[in-house]
Amino acid sequence: xxxxxxxxxxxxxxxxxxxxxxxxxxxxxxxxxxxxxxxxxxxxxxxxxxxxxxxxxxxxxxxxxxxxxxxxxxxxxxxxxxxxxxxxxxxxxxxxxxxxxxxxxxxxxxxxxxxxxxxxxxxxxxxxxxxxxxxxxxxxxxxxxxxxxxxxxxxxxxxxxxxxxxxxxxxxxxxxxxxxxxxxxxxxxxxxxxxxxxxxxxxxxxxxxxxxxxxxxxxxxxxxxxxxxxxxxxxxxxxxxxxxxxxxxxxxxxxxxxxxxxxxxxxxxxxxxxxxxxxxx
Amino acid sequence: xxxxxxxxxxxxxxxxxxxxxxxxxxxxxxxxxxxxxxxxxxxxxxxxxxxxxxxxxxxxxxxxxxxxxxxxxxxxxxxxxxxxxxxxxxxxxxxxxxxxxxxxxxxxxxxxxxxxxxxxxxxxxxxxxxxxxxxxxxxxxxxxxxxxxxxxxxxxxxxxxxxxxxxxxxxxxxxxxxxxxxxxxxxxxxxxxxxxxxxxxxxxxxxxxxxxxxxxxxxxxxxxxxxxxxxxxxxxxxxxxxxxxxxxxxxxxxxxxxxxxxxxxxxxxxxxxxxxxxxxxxxxxxxxxxxxxxxxxxxxxxxxxxxxxxxxxxxxxxxxxxxxxxxxxxxxxxxxx
Amino acid sequence: xxxxxxxxxxxxxxxxxxxxxxxxxxxxxxxxxxxxxxxxxxxxxxxxxxxxxxxxxxxxxxxxxxxxxxxxxxxxxxxxxxxxxxxxxxxxxxxxxxxxxxxxxxxxxxxxxxxxxxxxxxxxxxxxxxxxxxxxxxxxxxxxxxxxxxxxxxxxxxxxxxxxxxxxxxxxxxxxxxxxxxxxxxxxxxxxxxxxxxxxxxxxxxxxxxxxxxxxxxxxxxxxxxxxxxxxxxxxxxxxxxxxxxxxxxxxxxxx
Numbered sequence: 001x002x003x004x005x006x007x008x009x010x011x012x013x014x015x016x017x018x019x020x021x022x023x024x025x026x027x028x029x030x031x032x033x034x035x036x037x038x039x040x041x042x043x044x045x046x047x048x049x050x051x052x053x054x055x056x057x058x059x060x061x062x063x064x065x066x067x068x069x070x071x072x073x074x075x076x077x078x079x080x081x082x083x084x085x086x087x088x089x090x091x092x093x094x095x096x097x098x099x100x101x102x103x104x105x106x107x108x109x110x111x112x113x114x115x116x117x118x119x120x121x122x123x124x125x126x127x128x129x130x131x132x133x134x135x136x137x138x139x140x141x142x143x144x145x146x147x148x149x150x151x152x153x154x155x156x157x158x159x160x161x162x163x164x165x166x167x168x169x170x171x172x173x174x175x176x177x178x179x180x181x182x183x184x185x186x187x188x189x190x191x192x193x194x195x196x197x198x199x200x201x202x203x204x205x206x207x208x209x210x211x212x213x214x215x216x217x218x219x220x221x222x223x224x225x226x227x228x229x230x231x232x233x234x235x236x237x238x239x240x241x242x243x244x245x246x247x248x249x250x251x252x253x254x255x256x257x258x259x260x261x262x263x264x265x266x267x268x269x270x271x272x273x274x275x276x277x278x279x280x281x
Numbered sequence: 282x283x284x285x286x287x288x289x290x291x292x293x294x295x296x297x298x299x300x301x302x303x304x305x306x307x308x309x310x311x312x313x314x315x316x317x318x319x320x321x322x323x324x325x326x327x328x329x330x331x332x333x334x335x336x337x338x339x340x341x342x343x344x345x346x347x348x349x350x351x352x353x354x355x356x357x358x359x360x361x362x363x364x365x366x367x368x369x370x371x372x373x374x375x376x377x378x379x380x381x382x383x384x385x386x387x388x389x390x391x392x393x394x395x396x397x398x399x400x401x402x403x404x405x406x407x408x409x410x411x412x413x414x415x416x417x418x419x420x421x422x423x424x425x426x427x428x429x430x431x432x433x434x435x436x437x438x439x440x441x442x443x444x445x446x447x448x449x450x451x452x453x454x455x456x457x458x459x460x461x462x463x464x465x466x467x468x469x470x471x472x473x474x475x476x477x478x479x480x481x482x483x484x485x486x487x488x489x490x491x492x493x494x495x496x497x498x499x500x501x502x503x504x505x506x507x508x509x510x511x512x513x514x515x516x517x518x519x520x521x522x523x524x525x526x527x528x529x530x531x532x533x534x535x536x537x538x539x540x541x542x543x544x545x546x547x548x549x550x551x552x553x554x555x556x557x558x559x560x561x562x563x564x565x566x567x568x569x570x571x572x573x574x575x576x577x578x579x580x581x582x583x584x585x586x587x588x589x590x591x592x593x594x595x596x597x598x599x600x601x602x603x604x605x606x607x608x609x610x611x612x613x614x615x616x617x618x
Numbered sequence: 619x620x621x622x623x624x625x626x627x628x629x630x631x632x633x634x635x636x637x638x639x640x641x642x643x644x645x646x647x648x649x650x651x652x653x654x655x656x657x658x659x660x661x662x663x664x665x666x667x668x669x670x671x672x673x674x675x676x677x678x679x680x681x682x683x684x685x686x687x688x689x690x691x692x693x694x695x696x697x698x699x700x701x702x703x704x705x706x707x708x709x710x711x712x713x714x715x716x717x718x719x720x721x722x723x724x725x726x727x728x729x730x731x732x733x734x735x736x737x738x739x740x741x742x743x744x745x746x747x748x749x750x751x752x753x754x755x756x757x758x759x760x761x762x763x764x765x766x767x768x769x770x771x772x773x774x775x776x777x778x779x780x781x782x783x784x785x786x787x788x789x790x791x792x793x794x795x796x797x798x799x800x801x802x803x804x805x806x807x808x809x810x811x812x813x814x815x816x817x818x819x820x821x822x823x824x825x826x827x828x829x830x831x832x833x834x835x836x837x838x839x840x841x842x843x844x845x846x847x848x849x850x851x852x853x854x855x856x857x858x859x860x861x862x863x864x865x866x867x868x869x870x871x872x873x874x
Binding site for chain 3: 002004007008010011012013014015016017018019021022024025026028029068
Binding site for chain 2: 621622624625626628629632633636637699700701703704705706707708709710711872873874
């Protein structure tokens with residue numbers, strides 16, 4: 001009979017020694033080198049067949065694996081099959097929404113391939129026509145990285161039209177319309193948001209946008225008229241009222257708060273009382 | 282070893298053995314053994330009796346270290362049962378034994394021998410002798426899967442004897458054997474006693490027990506109810522007298538003695554004591570009847586057994602072997618056998 | 619003491635060697651190894667590589683099957699059929715029983731492996747291949763892996779039913795071959811508790827993939843001798859730990 005205590009010691013010592021050997025072993029072995037050993041991935045259709053009815057589980061596993069794989073930063077070539085991997089996952093389970101979102105995130109922020117992300121999100125939107133967030137994400141990526149505002153507007157228009165799209169999507173849509181040099185339309189959209197605002201914050205945000213857009217439209221118009229005045233009279237008007245006297249405008253606009261615009265007779269410029277700078281161009 | 286103390290030592294002694302089982306999920310406790318107390322003298326055959334579920338096999342497994350007792354002491358020749366030296370003295374035959382059916386009888390015996398440190402020459406001789414002793418000559422190379430139950434039982438006995446143990450523990454050795462097998466086994470056990478071995482066996486087949494045991498212990502619900510020499514337990518226990526008669530009208534007989542039954546044209550009269558025998562016999566003959574037999578009916582082990590098992594026994598019979606005397610059997614002590 | 623362990627070991631070997639299942643698996647192992655010839659016909663170029671790949675895979679697979687099945691069955695059957703009563707009622711300690719069983723199983727695995735390996739070599743030689751010492755090394759590493767598997771199945775069968783033992787052993791076998799992914803977890807997980815948990819599992823669970831040197835053998839790439847040494851020591855230490863805990867569990871086991 002071996003004493004029980006000795007057995008416990010053997011057990012612990014054995015495990016410790018094994019762990020030590022594991023460490024030494026790991027130190028001698030480079031599991032991948034710096035390149036992933038990606039041989040091949042069967043097509044989504046083939047995998048769906050191979051999963052024998054557990055296609056959701058297969059998609060889960062592949063998705064979980066993909067997250068681990070794409071966060072292994074030491075693999076320099078890990079993005080070689082990125083589109084293929086997420087295409088496969090979403091083929092197996094097209095209604096599984098996370099892979100579209102996470103996959104596009106990886107494509108955008110890790111692989112820096114925005115068109116690839118847009119293709120994936122388009123696919124998500126196609127298979128889940130009632131979801132707004134694929135379009136919202138696509139719109140945002142277009143705005144942020146491609147600076148393609150018409151395309152971003154297109155996505156936000158589509159997102160805002162979907163049921164359950166939150167208010168901020170509509171705000172983004174309005175903002176993009178504004179960015180795409182249609183302040184009049186943007187103004188109407190913001191006005192609608194302002195009037196239907198669900199809470200004080202949204203109302204305040206809409207107010208600011210409205211203030212900005214209205215100021216921009218008004219000051220633009222006024223400065224145009226001032227320039228005309230200078231052409232006619234060879235001097236800056238001494239005040240904005242002179243524009244009415246000169247019959248260049250019928251009445252002076254006020255800003256969205258109802259205050260007058262501030263006129264600088266030295267330079268001939270018109271500014272609003274509050275200044276916002278949103279136009280990121 | 283001190284020789285003098287070994288003289289007085291019991292072959293097997295169990296003191297206050299308790300064992301509780303737990304059902305796995307409910308943690309409900311089942312008290313299987315509630316303080317077993319028994320002792321087996323050297324050189325005797327001890328019958329360990331009890332109905333199914335009384336705790337016989339549990340007790341035996343505790344002796345052999347297959348189960349760990351909650352409480353109590355088990356001594357074999359004065360040694361704790363779990364010690365290797367104690368285990369060397371025991372030969373064990375489990376209930377419904379099963380041996381590796383891919384082995385032959387000879388291979389099994391050699392395997393059993395390999396578990397003891399026995400010299401090869403002794404093992405060879407002993408295997409041959411045991412095969413002969415248990416009557417398996419000619420079958421030693423047959424694979425066990427072709428053995429009958431009786432043959433397996435004999436082989437089981439042979440493997441229990443391979444190291445020439447002092448104490449044999451047999452769990453239900455008679456169960457499942459035909460009458461011939463049982464007789465053979467009885468003869469074998471008796472011859473082992475002749476060789477000076479102590480035999481402790483459990484059983485619920487009382488007939489076999491009665492024919493060979495020296496002492497019995499009756500276990501019921503996890504406790505020993507009675508223990509003692511079989512002769513002491515049953516010899517003085519003449520329960521009643523029976524008079525068998527014929528050629529007499531039932532009406533007449535009813536006048537003499539109303540306590541009778543009729544079977545096959547014979548009447549069986551039951552008398553509580555021998556005091557009335559003469560009177561009843563005379564009356565029957567006087568009425569033209571014919572006496573076929575007058576029998577003292579002794580208590581059998583079965584009667585003792587059922588007496589013990591009765592749930593509402595009178596308090597007077599509740600004690601040990603000596604306390605269980607009724608007035609009618611008083612003074613009728615006589616050695617049977 | 620030693621004698622009884624030897625008796626149990628030899629009897630264990632006899633039991634598996636007289637089991638039809640054992641022969642069936644050895645037979646299939648050989649059959650599949652031979653069928654690698656057919657597969658090598660289908661390839662272009664280095665047919666010997668394909669032949670070795672499939673042959674070694676077949677030997678590996680069937681040896682693992684034998685290890686799992688016999689490892690689980692042998693202790694459980696002793697308990698189920700109560701033959702263990704005949705052993706433990708004799709002056710044989712539970713420790714000796716477990717060690718004897720392990721040695722018997724090791725002998726069984728050695729025999730099975732030797733039979734399959736012999737036929738594999740013969741076959742490679744008949745197909746025009748040369749004798750390769752590295753393949754001997756491969757079989758040796760496979761043997762170590764089989765010993766670990768046998769020790770694992772022995773551990774499980776000392777306290778659970780065969781079905782559960784089978785599931786546990788197979789799971790550990792599969793996990794044992796993807797242990798490197800645990801390293802990924804360690805880098806990904808942020809919560810310290812889970813990080814340590816995964817770290818603990820990484821060292822606790824058997825890491826079997828290190829015994830798998832098929833690719834190196836077949837592709838004839840260079841070995842790091844230290845890698846081999848650490849793997850061997852790992853196997854020995856791990857088996858020792860497994861046997862110790864098996865004995866500790868088995869000592870407490872009651873046989874109702």
